[in-house]
Amino acid sequence: xxxxxxxxxxxxxxxxxxxxxxxxxxxxxxxxxxxxxxxxxxxxxxxxxxxxxxxxxxxxxxxxxxxxxxxxxxxxxxxxxxxxxxxxxxxxxxxxxxxxxxxxxxxxxxxxxxxxxxxxxxxxxxxxxxxxxxxxxxxxxxxxxxxxxxxxxxxx
Ligand code: SF4
Numbered sequence: 024x025x026x027x028x029x030x031x032x033x034x035x036x037x038x039x040x041x042x043x044x045x046x047x048x049x050x051x052x053x054x055x056x057x058x059x060x061x062x063x064x065x066x067x068x069x070x071x072x073x074x075x076x077x078x079x080x081x082x083x084x085x086x087x088x089x090x091x092x093x094x095x096x097x098x099x100x101x102x103x104x105x106x107x108x109x110x111x112x113x114x115x116x117x118x119x120x121x122x123x124x125x126x127x128x129x130x131x132x133x134x135x136x137x138x139x140x141x142x143x144x145x146x147x148x149x150x151x152x153x154x155x156x157x158x159x160x161x162x163x164x165x166x167x168x169x170x171x172x173x174x175x176x177x178x179x
Contacts, residue, residue, distance in 0.1 A: 039090030
């Protein structure tokens with residue numbers, strides 16, 4: 024998997040202070056996408072062991088307490104990303120207990136592959152659905168268009 028950007032401290036993508044990873048690769052081609060440079064799976068930089076270690080270290084850094092990790096993109100549920108994102112989520116659960124994990128996807132919760140479902144089962148929150156320009160609503164929190172749904176998967 025490649026990633027496009029990593030914000031070690033972020034207060035925009037999800038609740039509280041977080042770390043946010045923008046992965047590479049998205050096949051949804053939403054009209055008006057804010058992040059077209061992330062569409063190609065080979066764009067950005069390799070998400071290697073050192074980067075995964077950095078994410079874990081940041082989540083455990085007591086100097087800037089983070090509530091959790093946000094996974095955006097691109098699409099963390101792109102078939103080419105599912106294995107690496109699943110491995111990262113497993114590491115966060117094991118090595119940074121107590122942190123919540125949010126993810127954004129252009130797929131919809133009721134239409135996921137078995138591999139995507141297994142990953143989603145490990146998340147706290149999934150914000151799903153393509154960005155629909157005709158339903159754009161800047162007043163919405165943590166989503167760009169009103170068709171997108173914030174699914175609370177585990178008690179907050
Ligand atoms: S799902 Fe997100 S990254 Fe992918 S095309 Fe749509 S808006 Fe862009």
